[in-house]
Amino acid sequence: MKPDLTVAPLNSWIETNGKPLIIAGPCSAETEEQLCETARQLAALGSVHAIRAGVWKPRTRPGSFEGMGEAALPWIQKAKAETGLPFAVEVATPQHIELALKYGVDILWVGARTTVNPFNVQEIADALKGVDVPVLIKNPVNPDLALWVGAFERIAGAGITKLGAIHRGFSTGEASKYRNIPMWQMAIELRTMFPQLPIIGDPSHMAGKRAYLNELAQMAMDLNYDGLIVESHIDPDKAWSDAAQQLTPAAFGEMLDHLQIRQLESPDREFQGAMEQIRVKIDSVDRQLVEMLAARMSLVEKMAEYKRDNNVSMFQPDRWKEILQTRKQLGEKLNLYPELVEEIYKIIHMESIRKQTEVMNSAPVV
Numbered sequence: 068m069k070p071d072l073t074v075a076p077l078n079s080w081i082e083t084n085g086k087p088l089i090i091a092g093p094c095s096a097e098t099e100e101q102l103c104e105t106a107r108q109l110a111a112l113g114s115v116h117a118i119r120a121g122v123w124k125p126r127t128r129p130g131s132f133e134g135m136g137e138a139a140l141p142w143i144q145k146a147k148a149e150t151g152l153p154f155a156v157e158v159a160t161p162q163h164i165e166l167a168l169k170y171g172v173d174i175l176w177v178g179a180r181t182t183v184n185p186f187n188v189q190e191i192a193d194a195l196k197g198v199d200v201p202v203l204i205k206n207p208v209n210p211d212l213a214l215w216v217g218a219f220e221r222i223a224g225a226g227i228t229k230l231g232a233i234h235r236g237f238s239t240g241e242a243s244k245y246r247n248i249p250m251w252q253m254a255i256e257l258r259t260m261f262p263q264l265p266i267i268g269d270p271s272h273m274a275g276k277r278a279y280l281n282e283l284a285q286m287a288m289d290l291n292y293d294g295l296i297v298e299s300h301i302d303p304d305k306a307w308s309d310a311a312q313q314l315t316p317a318a319f320g321e322m323l324d325h326l327q328i329r330q331l332e333s334p335d336r337e338f339q340g341a342m343e344q345i346r347v348k349i350d351s352v353d354r355q356l357v358e359m360l361a362a363r364m365s366l367v368e369k370m371a372e373y374k375r376d377n378n379v380s381m382f383q384p385d386r387w388k389e390i391l392q393t394r395k396q397l398g399e400k401l402n403l404y405p406e407l408v409e410e411i412y413k414i415i416h417m418e419s420i421r422k423q424t425e426v427m428n429s430a431p432v433v
């Protein structure tokens with residue numbers, strides 16, 4: 068089944084005047100004063116389209132601050148009235164949805180720890196039947212694109228069309244300077260599958276640290292994301308949750324000022340002509356690349372026949388080591404990252420072994 072989604076364009080439910088959608092606000096609504104003052108300062112920047120605030124916080128272990136719950140919702144009403152900006156809140160249960168809507172929350176988002184669980188997502192979808200509200204879905208904690216897509220299908224199945232994705236990075240167990248590894252490829256695949264689905268970058272949860280916010284936000288813009296959601300707090304170091312990754316509204320404003328916003332295309336004729344010429348050359352190089360791969364694979368196939376007939380194993384550790392080393396050195400001389408060459412060769416080597424296994428398991432021609 069080819070997945071399909073009916074998605075309303077972003078500008079049909081929030082006015083951004085052609086600019087990326089900017090959502091900012093504290094990780095958690097802590098007090099009325101903290102929420103209203105953060106919202107006021109963010110609204111004063113003039114470039115924020117919506118305020119975010121965590122009301123119910125899914126925490127890894129009990130005992131940490133789990134959000135103010137319903138008590139925070141009247142503060143949201145107040146901050147909304149003062150700033151005129153819509154509010155976005157995370158919901159994880161039908162009860163959260165009921166309360167959020169009762170207090171006039173404008174945008175709902177489904178968190179990463181909820182997206183992982185299809186039972187949870189279906190409960191949320193059932194609670195959203197007949198409701199017309201924008202719903203943003205964060206990627207699941209683990210890098211499982213099908214699970215993310217499944218969540219969109221469930222929420223869309225409830226009749227929600229004002230949909231968007233929030234890319235907050237993944238927890239893979241791999242060592243990284245980031246709290247959650249971005250794995251940009253996952254969002255590229257989502258965009259390829261659903262070009263109409265807005266994607267919003269969440270540099271705060273990717274970074275885990277203030278220092279990395281700029282580079283991640285810029286990368287999201289370079290990949291043509293439709294917006295950003297960033298955690299901002301009037302006094303970040305004293306925040307009750309996610310203190311290390313929040314920044315003051317003023318620092319956030321500075322970050323936005325330095326962000327380069329890219330367009331998908333340019334109307335400049337000279338630019339278009341140059342792109343066209345280079346793309347023709349890339350097409351030709353790609354053709355040669357694929358032809359070369361096929362030629363290499365035919366040699367491997369021939370080799371496998373000899374190996375089969377002489378009962379020799381496919382995997383040759385010394386030869387593999389030598390290949391990896393010499394190809395990486397060559398790549399480096401030609402200005403390629405050795406890691407890139409290594410990754411490509413690992414894939415080629417695995418495919419070579421797969422092909423040889425196929426040949427080895429076939430009967431020799433007599």
Ligand SMILES: O=C(O)C(=O)C[C@]1(C(=O)O)C=C[C@@H](O)C=C1
Pocket residue numbers: 367370381382383384386387390415416419420423
């Ligand atoms: O040289 C071999 O014996 C091969 O099987 C070829 C090849 C390769 O694809 O280059 C594949 C598997 C071995 O581990 C080493 C190299």
